[in-house]
Amino acid sequence: MSAKAKLATVWLDGCSGCHMSLLDIDERILAVAEQADLVYSPLVDLKVFPEMVDVTLVEGAVSNEEDYAKIKKVRARTKILVALGDCAVTTNVPGMRNPFKVEDILNRAYLENAATNQHIPVAVIPPLRQTSLPVHQVVDVDVFVPGCPPSADTIFYVLTELLAGRTPDLLGKTRFGI
Amino acid sequence: MNQPTQARIFTLKIDGVDVAAREHETILELAQENNIFIPTLCHLEGLTEFGGCRLCVVEVQGSNRLFPACMTTVTEGMEVTTDSERLRVYRYMILGMLFSERNHVCSVCVSNGHCDLQFLAAKLGMTRVEMPYLHPSMVVDASHQHFIMDHNRCILCQRCVRVCGEIEGAFTKGVMGRGASSRIIHDLNGAWGDSKTCTSCGKCVNVCPTGALAEKGKSAGEMVKRRDWLPYLRSMQED
Ligand code: SF4
């Protein structure tokens, strides 16, 4: 293959642990870099998601309006979309707010529990959606990699398989929770 | 009529393998004797079979129905299939419903890494839940001095109900309601800590397959259950 594959990672409502786990592949990142260019990621400086990406890893649940708009755009511009980690796959911890009303959560966080400067932000911070959703309930997902976070070995395995044009078989490699 | 003095032996096939079974044996018992894996959740050796979770459904040649292996006794010449595309679809569906009906957040659960539900999902290669998560509002009963009942994690397998009645003889636990609104209750739906019948033996906590019942003070992943005592207590009862 002459041109390298285009790889992207996006960070929605997650703790960044999945990205940390990605970085934990350590020097194996050089092997990934031989096969793919990281064209968009919280780890690189580009601000706009490129037009055509081969593989995108998505960390995090879809919790606010920005996540929602972003994942729609990412899906439209990605060949293989990977839900990486439990927040993306199950909503995990971000989904723990779902039994409550958004208004109640905001009141709790910004008014009841705030010692000073009590106000609910209306600008800059994207508005929360009524429920936090796993990525596949918003857009189609091609590969699911559960784990909180999936291990570096699992992530490396998934990347190498996908970049080699194969579908990763995750049986015995990861699970919900980890 | 001739009266057989000992159990008759049947021959049948499981997954194409010829096996011999004793009369009255269940398909599940027979499979386990022959090291054939059939997924189960409500089943636990030492408790009466309940047939509630339906994960152990198998196919039997000549019938379109699916049979729960834990409740179906063997018959002569039976041909059983324990794994197929069709069975896998149903098992994923059952697990999916269990995960989506309550709030399972494995990463922060006391039973993370020691949970039968989590283990089974991984073993069956389940990487997602297809149906929408219901995220119901569920209570946690922390009124007992030593134990916690977290309804968020309960899969209504009724292991706790059975062990409480059958083994401990306390009959503290029961089930209230129907379908998705079923709840495990104590006595007449009082707080667990107020129960006059609970002996605080902890048997329910240890047989519970998930993080629904746990000892107080356990943090994420710390609740390891012990069940080795159960078959002994059961066999002592039978003696
Ligand atoms: S009970 Fe089991 S499946 Fe449910 S959250 Fe806890 S570890 Fe996960």
Ligand code: SF4
């Ligand atoms: S509390 Fe545990 S043992 Fe009892 S029904 Fe729920 S999951 Fe089963």
